[in-house]
Amino acid sequence: MSASSGFGLDHLPYGIFSVDNDSPRVGVRLGDRVIDLHAATGRPCFAEPSLNAFMALGPPAWAATRAEVTALAQSADPPSYAVGAVRLHLPFEVADYVDFYASLHHATNVGAIFRPGQEPLLPNWRHLPVGYHGRAGTVVPSGTSVVRPSGQLGDATFGPSRRLDLEAELGFVVGVGSALGSTVAHDDFARHVFGVVGLNDWSARDIQAWEYVPLGPFLGKSFATSISHWVTPLAALEAAWTDLPGQEPRPLDHLAPDRARGLDIDVEVLLDGEVVSRPPYSSMYWSPAQMLAHLTSNGASLRTGDLFASGTISGPEPEQRGSLLELSWGGTEPFAGGRTFLEDGDEVVLRYSAPGTSGGRITLGEVVGRIEPAGG
């Protein structure tokens, strides 16, 4: 597969790039090139160092820009750079970051590992998309090294995590905010969400296991969350919508159980170059629009740059599990020749692909991270 594969006219994802020491600005990827949108259009929102100003303009501007970029991409010589010659940055300024737990198979596996012999799913799980807030300030772009976190691993010890994990997820990026005290209806998803990113929700399982009662994960997650450089606009995913696997019991009306749709996105998890898992996003229980409707059902407002993630994507089969916790069954069943949790120096790559609108496949931005040893 060439580097340009999956970045054709049916994709055109947005990112933030700079060349040498000039100012970061908005670019669109086409094949192996990055089109300089400010140079091409002169519009001020494309000179910004984040996508936020553009994303805040809303769906009509997104559609008009996509048409314009499509024409530009087909023109003789749009202002552009080789993707290998630019530096890529965090694509947007993250407002609030929420992480869901929307995979039935992941939640079931985690429940079975942590609470053996008990019913693995907690009573609320099939009634609402369980979620929590994460740390927006430690969302980093693909390629950023991750320092192994230290923390309390039990009551009397403090040290580097020994159970450092990845979580293969998909992230949804809010472009258009909403007012405090109002709700966002399920069917208004595309009026607010601009696009999707790949996301690795790095997790220190030993820190998390000790700290998480009763208020949830905190330092076990807050040290880093990696996202792709490229934001794929929803318009490029029109052919990827698919039926959900099924929801039983029927969710409440505001979660629109008759209209909820999933996404047919294939994910690959690579450890040091080897594919160790292929989680299918189509196996997710809760839909993206259901997550957003739930998030705002109490009147919480949205802001441009809000990021909400799916939670770990795990399919029904063992080789479709999206975390090392599951792949190694809590560390008890080494896989891929003896692996359990992440070692210093390990490189994790998450890859995503989806049906494109032209009959082929598009390649979403990958998420890369290498583990560095714990700090002194």
Next chain:
Amino acid sequence: MSASSGFGLDHLPYGIFSVDNDSPRVGVRLGDRVIDLHAATGRPCFAEPSLNAFMALGPPAWAATRAEVTALAQSADPPSYAVGAVRLHLPFEVADYVDFYASLHHATNVGAIFRPGQEPLLPNWRHLPVGYHGRAGTVVPSGTSVVRPSGQLGDATFGPSRRLDLEAELGFVVGVGSALGSTVAHDDFARHVFGVVGLNDWSARDIQAWEYVPLGPFLGKSFATSISHWVTPLAALEAAWTDLPGQEPRPLDHLAPDRARGLDIDVEVLLDGEVVSRPPYSSMYWSPAQMLAHLTSNGASLRTGDLFASGTISGPEPEQRGSLLELSWGGTEPFAGGRTFLEDGDEVVLRYSAPGTSGGRITLGEVVGRIEPAGG
């Protein structure tokens, strides 16, 4: 007590104000007046609509400005407005919001109410300051009405919360950030924290009780968090530092158990004008500097505008409980003439006072909120 009481030369808190329709900018409260810092000094950071640019300058600039403002306040006629003639705004742009759970009495009460017959404190509680991330985008300034949130109150019902509560807390505002992968030592607290605000962490107990396993509070908290208009700089609290009540077992070394200090701040909770509780901040188990050291112990970075709150302040006595959940013992013991949880139209006021550096007392910014009925 006159309106000017507690806002003397030993206090000088910072806020953001506007007059008529002009631009919000930085002001300092002195008695019944708000000094216009940009008009007085011409410095650009005081023309900003948030304190963030000023707070990012760090302790030497904070100290120099405090000396300058003190001189200005004693001068003949500093540019100022009557506090009743200005509009007050959110004082800073909130980056990440973290809420701790640092009161032994609150955690014990909540454990006893939710898990009767079991050990009320969970095993981790005395070893680390338990905390979680909240929603930064729904932090609102004092005076903002709070719409009663709706949500799932159990598996098959959706409706307005029937157990809407307040939580009297203190918030700490970060001025100077830190690098990802580094930690902030306990003793570096004052190099990063600019000041404190009053904080009401509104909570819908029925939404929270159903949603919170296993990932913690989400929609039961995310609809609104109110903070005071005024940020009291740490310099005004120098006389308020006091010993902690005691920590057993001894916390780990990075939590500096020999040097940890608490704050002697008195809190009053008023419901429709009547004082229903007087929680003493001096009864808190975990210190502010321990919370910050814990928050960054995994290498998580800080940003200007990060807000971390203490969690509900409850003292050992029944009349010192900082939430209605505790004051009514889970709704089973009505107090103050039949009250349990918040009713539509209720007005909640949180008041704070502390020893000043001149021998008297200073009055921190109050936090006011009125409950509006659930939306249609």
